[in-house]
Amino acid sequence: MKRTVLITGGHISPAIALIQELSRREDYSIHFIGRRYAFSEAKDRTSFEYETITSFSIPFTDLQSPRFPSRMSRKTMLFPFILLSKIITAAKILRKIRPGAVISFGGYISAPVVMAAWLLHIPVIMHEQTIAPGRANRMLSRYARSMCIAWEESRKYFPSSVQKRCILTGLPIRDEIRSLTKESLHTPNSQKTIYITGGSSGSHRINQVVLDVLPQMLKRYHIIHQCGDSHFHDYEKLIEKRASLPSDLKKQYEVYKYISLKQIASILHQADIMVGRSGANTIIEIALIAKPAILIPLPESAFNEQKKQADLLEKKGSAIICDQQTLTPDRLINTVDNLFKKLKYYQVNAQSYAHTEEISRHRMAHARLADSIDDCIRGRRNMVSESNNTDSGPDSDS
Known part of the structure; x- marks a missing residue:
């Protein structure tokens, strides 16, 4: 029974x-x-x-x-x-x-x-x-x-x-994260790849900043963007923005409302860095797979939990924190550029933290x-x- x-x-x-x-x-x-x-x-x-x-x-x-x-x-x-x-x-x-x-x-x-x-x-x-x-x-x-x-x-x-x-x-932790597949999305011109996400419901603030800085970033990076589905109609605006881009930049940008379970593992495997919120699931998942990140804690999170969780990775040297109140298009692209300049440093720190008992127990x-x-x-x-x-x-x- x-x-x-x-x-x-x-x-x-x-x-x-x-x-x-x-x-x-x-x-x-x-x-x-x-x-x-x-x-x-x-x-x-x-x-x-x-x-x-x-x-x-x-x-x-x-x-x-x-x-x-x-x-x-x-x-x-x-x-x-x-x-x-x-x-x-x-x-x-x-x-x-x-x-x-x-x-x-x-x-x-x-x-x-x-x-x-x-x-x-x-x-x-x-x-x-x-x-x-x-x-x-x-x-x-x-x-x-x-x-x-x-x-x-x-x-x-x-x-x-x-x-x-x-x-x-x-x-x-979901099966797809614990056992990353070898399959990955094709990266045009083998450029450096950024996965941007505001969580399953998306982040209007992050979407706004990405919308403003998109053309400049696409000249340097391949971007996979999960924007959610909100009453702000961010997805529709981003699709419209993509359609207005030159063909060479258009190929550099993938935007989705949601990322399916089958997609998420290959995207995380492919991405060099992640940009997004610092919810508990995000923090532990990227720590497990040793993924350097730029974290933008949700200011309204209860008891400032997202900031506390982001602090964990920043102190380990595997992430950079960006305060949402001071987040601008210029600040975002400068932070991304700086992280890529020291990417090896952040990757080594992320790998070291991934092997600690504090993180490995989540498997x-x-x-x-x-x-x-x-x-x-x-x-x-x-x-x-x-x-x-x-x-x-x-x-x-x-």
Whole structure:
């Protein structure tokens, strides 16, 4: 009999890594709760998580959840009532699916699912990817049977009662990253290649700067750009910009809304450097494959987590940090030029860091997290079995 698990949360990359591992174990039936649409008001644009999860033929249930308010407003007064309605909806979904465990990868989207699971006595396993956990995971951690963490430093941010339940698993890494293929995209004229990304949802600020500096950069570099799909219509603007370029420069620029799982490994393998945000998944993935980077931390990230994560690689000498507030087209191209001038230095440092225990432990994080789920479900079944035996005792004696 297959074990049923339900996965939810806002961080899709580690969720994919776990799905890949559970699928190999064959005795799991997986369901996913997330956002079907990239924007609640735009029903014509499906989200990256929906496109990716359904590509595994995994049942996907749409659930829009309110963000935790950061300041008092009229919406703040409505928040408890909206959240309660979402918890009720999540409870109905859980009663129908009847999972043996709920696995949450954080974010506000997971809140009603985690709370509903706790109310229904379904064990919850949470995973925190960042060094400094966000508000949602700090609050929801009290409902978790196990709190899996990617960094030992994360433990201190949780309540003392939760710290005892923290398990250092590392951050699950997708198969495509852990075992890079030999296939790669063709690089025109064998020029130096830059992979620019703002994460799966893209970055409007980074896209703006790239748009302004694109012709100059393409004279020196081949650029692969993942820009996301936003209401700013950055993709359409970049496509229009590409169309206006001379034919020799046009060949130097590849732009995508999203990068598929099959593409990402070969792109990272091909790129000499990466330019992008410093989310937890990005930091660990480029550290594992020893890729020098220019990191632009998201200023609005909770507890300045992206800056803290970028600092890790900068201190190891494998990355340069660019502050978004001072990021200009000239600053970007100058930083890229300077990194390429010292590329060997950054590559050596990146390779040294990749072989440390701090980074190499993440290679097996997917298996350790799956083992925790095995133990949790097995333990729950034993508890149910013991309870049934206890309940049936008096009847058998009568």
